Amino acid sequence: MDRNNLQRQVAQIRRSLIEQEFLDEQQFVQLEDLQDDANPNFVEEIVTLFYTDSTRLFHNIEEALTTRPIDFTKLESYMHQFRGSTSSIGAIKVKRECTQFKEFCLAENIDGCIRAFQKVRQEHETLRIQLETYFQLRRQAGLART
């Protein structure tokens, strides 16, 4: 019973993640489809990988933001990399903020860039918490296989 409940909750979280546009359904489903016996927790692995790599990319962006004179081309390039990364898990909201960031970059608006980057990080973190909850619950519900 408990397990069923949990499983239902898991499904609910998943649904809400998609509906609230945290995650792109198509991409998420595709990732889920890749799960098999060899990689039963593939989605979680991917998400973990994404967040680990994000740290590196964020570091680059920060550095570029604080260097003077600011190199907008480089900044844009780093953000482009990060944006590519977000597409891997289909993080819609995060990607949106990245686009904003790019606009400020093109306009060479340093303040705008800094603000936009803050937003990117916020969304990034929000998503991470949601996904963490999701995966945890999933494990508890016995849906995750070891």
Add this chain to the structure above:
Amino acid sequence: MENGFCSPRNDTFPAGLRVLVVDDDPTWLKILEKMLKKCSYEVTTCGLARDALSLLRERKDGYDIVISDVNMPDMDGFKLLEHVGLEMDLPVIMMSVDGETSRVMKGVQHGACDYLLKPIRMKELRNIWQHVFRKRIHEIRDIENHESLEAIYMIRNGSDHSDDGHLLSMEDLTSVKKRKDIENKHDDKDLSDASSMKKARVVWSVDLHQKFVKAVNQIGFDKVGPKKILDLMNVPWLTRENVASHLQKYRLYLSRLQKERENDLKCSFGGMKHSDVSPKDPSGSFGLQNSANTQQNDVVNGSYRFSVNNLLVQNVDPNNKHEDESIVSEPTAEPERASNTSHLPDPHKTKNSQMVFNHSFDSLESEVNLTAFDSTIPTNYSWSEVPEMEFNQEHKPLTSVENGFSNLPLLDPPHHIHVDQLQSVSSTSSKPSSVDRGITGPVNIKPHKGEYGSSQVNCVTSTVSTTNSFQTKTIMVNDQALEPIYTSTCTMRTQGFNQSRITDLESTQRNQTLGNGSPFVSFDDELRVLFQGDCYGVDLGLHNVDFPEYNAPGHIDEVPFHLYDSLRPSYEYLCETAEFYNRSTTIHSMN
């Protein structure tokens, strides 16, 4: 085609397709790996472009296709694309989160056979095998054509080079065709099973090439043939096809060298000036179309024909300079592609071989020859500094080869002028070598001032190949330039040409400067000048030949000599000639 390289995986093609994925994003790398594995492909991943290159170089025949991201920190994806195309000649798919048209276009220009947008879907990956398959099919065709040409060349070499200039008798060609047919039958069967066919990719290292050159020299350049070379080289894993294609490239290279040395001929027409042409079009489908799809095509076609006409229009007039000969050139393959042959010289140089055209163009053989040798046999564009010609931008849009002209990938400088095949046909002296993708045998007409006998037209053809890979045997013909290789049914009704025209052309040409440039030569002006008179030309009957598009980036494909299939009876041929003539005048006015 020999199927000596079947590997077990081929039986279940496309399963087991060996894919190399290159992406600096570890997340995507992992996802793609998983996705490709799900397609039953054999996946190798790489986080760095240079790692990918070394992997590819190490295992020269270890991969079937490469998928690479566009933005990578250590190397631009496009650069990697070029390298792979040049060195390994594998199909490459580009990926990016950026789907901007300009980027995609750049990818295609650099030779990508596809451009995927991230996030990538499973169904897109499932289909990537088609690029491998397509390439193989093209390769089969190339080899077939190449072998036919080889045979023809052999026969030609074997026959006496009389001033009469009958290169190939009808019987000879028929036999060649028969041989080809037989091969075709055999290959048809193979084609349906093309998945199991695998062509080894040979990288011609310096050592290997040295062996090759040594063998060639030993045999004697005139008598070489792939089989002989292969035997002498004694490299067990090398195939006759490998040697054959390399031999072609080598010949082109030599002819270019020779032209350089001889290229002190200043044609009275001066140089040609062409603006830079569009960037390279590595997808390679670039060629002159018979049916002018675009204006430029028309022009090129026109010029193409004109050049043929010119060639044929050998004026009996002893004073006739080579003005008759028009230069039609096509951009040749990118020079970079010639990475195989490191010894190749600056691709800009056009090698001109001289060809003597006989008046006696009434034999069927000549007609046959013409069609048969559609390979670009460049005629020396003696009036102008042919070698480096810039092409007009307008000629850019030639994308599909329909005349059997090799597709010329547009190249960044240097561009070579390729004489379209019509002209190359005329230069029978040269073996119809396969042409670079972009080389259709530039026809350079060298005005041998005063050298022309009343019944001879000296055509110097040069194959401009940007990439050293191709050489037309025509070049070798330089010394044998006088062999009347070219006997065509060109009716020498060219009374139209007179000195004044020539002068016009000369001045036009002089005003043009040759330069390294885009592949396309705009011959509009010259043509106009050239063909103001009655120009009768021979319709080489290339109209109806279909040529496949070359997608392989940077790959110097050999000209698909489908022309063989289009050999027609002379009756038809002559009819076409008339038609051609009529059309040519129209084309004139196009400019």
